[in-house]
Each structure stands twice: as structure tokens, then as C-alpha cells.
Amino acid sequence: MSGSCTTKPTPPQTHGAPFWLLAELTYRCPLQCPYCSNPKDFAGYTNRELTTDQWISVFEQARKLGAVQLGFSGGEPLVRQDLSKLISAARGMGYYTNLITSGVGLNETKIESFKKAGLDHIQVSFQASDESVNNMLAGSHKAFQQKLAMAKEVKANGYPMVLNFVTHRHNIDKIDRIIELCIELQADYVELATCQYYGWAFENRQSLMPTKAQLERAEAITNQYREKLIQEKNPMKLIFVTPDYYEERPKACMNGWGQIFLTVAPDGQALPCHSARMLPIEYPNVLDHSLEYIWNESPGFNKFRGYSWMKEPCASCDEKEKDFGGCRCQAYMLTGEAENTDPVCAKSPEHKQIIAARNEAELPVQNKFIYRNERNSKDYVTENNLLIATDSSLDE
Ligand code: FES
Numbered sequence: 001m002s003g004s005c006t007t008k009p010t011p012p013q014t015h016g017a018p019f020w021l022l023a024e025l026t027y028r029c030p031l032q033c034p035y036c037s038n039p040k041d042f043a044g045y046t047n048r049e050l051t052t053d054q055w056i057s058v059f060e061q062a063r064k065l066g067a068v069q070l071g072f073s074g075g076e077p078l079v080r081q082d083l084s085k086l087i088s089a090a091r092g093m094g095y096y097t098n099l100i101t102s103g104v105g106l107n108e109t110k111i112e113s114f115k116k117a118g119l120d121h122i123q124v125s126f127q128a129s130d131e132s133v134n135n136m137l138a139g140s141h142k143a144f145q146q147k148l149a150m151a152k153e154v155k156a157n158g159y160p161m162v163l164n165f166v167t168h169r170h171n172i173d174k175i176d177r178i179i180e181l182c183i184e185l186q187a188d189y190v191e192l193a194t195c196q197y198y199g200w201a202f203e204n205r206q207s208l209m210p211t212k213a214q215l216e217r218a219e220a221i222t223n224q225y226r227e228k229l230i231q232e233k234n235p236m237k238l239i240f241v242t243p244d245y246y247e248e249r250p251k252a253c254m255n256g257w258g259q260i261f262l263t264v265a266p267d268g269q270a271l272p273c274h275s276a277r278m279l280p281i282e283y284p285n286v287l288d289h290s291l292e293y294i295w296n297e298s299p300g301f302n303k304f305r306g307y308s309w310m311k312e313p314c315a316s317c318d319e320k321e322k323d324f325g326g327c328r329c330q331a332y333m334l335t336g337e338a339e340n341t342d343p344v345c346a347k348s349p350e351h352k353q354i355i356a357a358r359n360e361a362e363l364p365v366q367n368k369f370i371y372r373n374e375r376n377s378k379d380y381v382t383e384n385n386l387l388i389a390t391d392s393s394l395d396e
Contacts, residue, residue, distance in 0.1 A: 020068075021062045033200070050268050169365055250330075313348065
């Protein structure tokens with residue numbers, strides 16, 4: 001046999017299966033968190049939501065492509081009256097299903113119906129351990145008590161108690177109280193995730209970003225509690241997520257563009273991440289294309305796969321296979337071009353913007369937020385000035 005090979009070379013595999021499907025069922029939400037990652041122009045899409053059957057078709061197609069985890073998110077997914085039906089359909093296809101909710105709109109009957117439908121996991125998010133701060137950030141006077149009641153109900157129904165606290169400069173100094181509350185609620189997993197500055201959080205960055213000293217203190221306290229939990233044989237797990245603004249190298253956002261994450265927005269727009277809608281890229285819609293085409297062939301999903309799109313300093317960087325140049329959305333927000341290196345990287349010529357944001361965080365705390373609500377989003381859509389809301393704009 002000669003040494004020559006006639007087999008056609010296999011093209012390099014640039015992506016696998018979309019393991020994680022995030023179904024953003026709706027942009028409707030009773031709360032107004034100023035750090036919401038929904039797009040600022042969400043009001044332009046609120047009247048266009050996929051129907052029950054269209055969602056079920058999305059789940060089927062994604063499952064065929066290899067998706068195994070399905071997150072129901074929003075907005076607030078509880079406002080969809082067909083949620084039990086969607087859970088049941090997804091569970092029947094073999095998905096591990098996860099409901100990501102504020103807890104507002106949840107009640108005993110709904111929890112029971114989700115359980116019957118086969119829901120695997122419920123994650124309830126809190127804004128703070130203190131009622132007034134929680135409600136100030138949620139933009140609702142009633143949110144905190146409702147969340148507490150629902151967290152207890154979730155646990156009573158035998159679900160693992162998963163709590164998510166988004167931390168920022170208004171609650172991070174109370175990290176001990178937050179952890180104590182989680183212990184009281186008998187949480188199993190607690191995510192103490194510092195704000196990521198996308199969407200509305202980017203607008204409110206100066207009012208939200210903690211100082212480096214605040215972060216270090218919070219992490220040290222979290223570590224002390226980890227020790228204490230081990231000593232007391234409490235199985236609660238604390239997950240502490242720091243903001244990349246205090247790093248010198250970027251995160252491998254989404255594990256790489258179009259590698260394992262697939263988000264479908266309420267109107268059927270398919271996105272490689274939940275923030276990608278802001279990029280000047282034409283994404284396919286599940287109403288016009290099969291998910292198979294969308295995931296494997298569409299230009300939007302292929303745009304930042306592989307390494308050929310990279311500019312310097314990423315193109316010749318020996319860490320590019322580790323971080324993929326960082327986050328495309330962040331590169332776009334901070335530099336105006338999604339192809340640029342994520343400025344979190346100290347090698348980026350725009351890293352100075354990150355340093356400036358760190359310095360800004362040292363300025364006195366601001367209590368003014370641009371709330372994520374229909375009115376502010378409409379203003380954004382019509383290019384009017386965004387409404388600067390304070391506590392007085394909360395619901396009655
Ligand atoms: Fe979109 Fe990082 S959030 S790529």
C-alpha cells in the first residue's frame with residue numbers, strides 16, 4: 001500500500017452541540033431591576049411572543065441537535081400561562097429543566113403543577129437580604145415578602161433550594177446577612193454573583209459597581225462562611241462570582257461564541273448569548289429557519305467561531321484558545337467593534353476604560369437608577385432621554 005491517502009480531510013470541528021438551551025419565554029416582568037440583562041429596547045418586542053406550539057417545536061429541534069439542559073427564563077417566565085405545558089413537553093423529551101424566576105407570581109398551586117409536569121429545578125433570585133433595599137432595586141414594594149414565602153414553598157415541595165443574589169455596591173457589604181438569610185431558608189446552593197455589566201446594568205454601572213475593597217471583603221467573608229458550613233456539616237454550597245472588571249484577562253464568555261449556548265428570545269430570534277441582540281448582526285429567527293440551519297450554518301452563529309475573525313492582540317496571543325478573546329458583547333459595548341479584544345484584557349489598547357470604571361467605583365454611592373421598565377425602554381426605542389427613576393417611581 002502506498003503512503004498516500006485518498007480520504008478527504010475532515011474540516012476542523014469548530015463547534016459541538018448546543019447543550020444549553022435558554023428559552024426566554026417573554027420580556028414581560030413585574031419587576032424593574034436596574035441590572036437586568038434584557039436588551040434595552042425590549043419594549044419593541046413585547047407583543048411578539050412565540051406560541052406554545054412554536055416553543056415546543058424549538059425544544060424538539062434543539063433536543064435533536066444534542067441540547068440536554070433547558071432553562072425557562074425571561075423577563076419573568078411565570079407570566080406565561082402555558083408554562084406547565086411547556087415544562088411537561090420538555091421533560092417528555094428528556095431535558096433537565098430549570099425555572100429561573102424572581103418568585104413574583106409564583107404560588108403553591110403553580111409549584112404543584114410544575115412538579116407534576118416534571119420540573120427539575122427552580123432558582124429564585126433576590127435583590128438583597130434587607131427588605132427595603134430589595135424592594136428599591138426590584139422596583140416593587142411587595143417583592144421581598146413574596147420571594148421569602150415562595151423560597152420556603154419551593155423547599156417544602158422537595159426542590160433543591162437554589163437562591164441567586166446579584167451583588168453590587170448596595171448590598172455587598174451585607175454579604176454576611178445575605179448568607180445568614182440563606183442558612184435560615186435552608187438553601188442548598190447559593191449563587192452570590194456580582195453584576196455583569198450588560199443591558200440595563202451597563203447603563204447603571206456607576207451606581208452598581210462595587211469597589212475592589214468591597215469585593216475582597218465580601219469574598220473573605222464568604223470563605224469564612226464556607227469553613228463554618230463545613231464545620232457545622234451544613235451541605236449548603238456558596239458560589240461567589242466576581243465581576244470581570246477586576247480581572248486582567250477576559251473570561252471565556254459562553255465558553256466561546258456558538259459553542260454550547262443557544263438562546264431563543266421571546267419573538268423567536270436565535271442568539272449565541274442572551275446579550276447578543278445588541279450587536280449589529282443579523283440573527284436568524286426560528287420562525288424562518290430550522291434550528292439545525294441556525295446552529296450549524298447561519299452567518300450570525302458562525303461569525304465568531306474559530307480564530308480567523310480575530311484582530312491583534314488576540315490573533316497572535318498564546319491564550320486565545322483559553323479565553324477566545326473574551327466577550328464579544330463587552331468588546332462591542334466598550335469599543336464599538338465586536339471583533340476587538342475584550343477591554344478587560346490588559347493587552348487591549350482599551351483596557352483604560354476598565355481602569356476608569358474601577359476608579360469611578362471609588363466615587364460616592366449613587367442611589368439613582370435607570371429602571372428596566374416598559375416606559376424607559378420605549379424612551380430608548382424612540383431615542384428620547386432615558387427616565388432617571390428614584391424610589392418615588394415604585395409601584396404603590
Ligand atoms: Fe454576549 Fe459575552 S455576553 S458574548
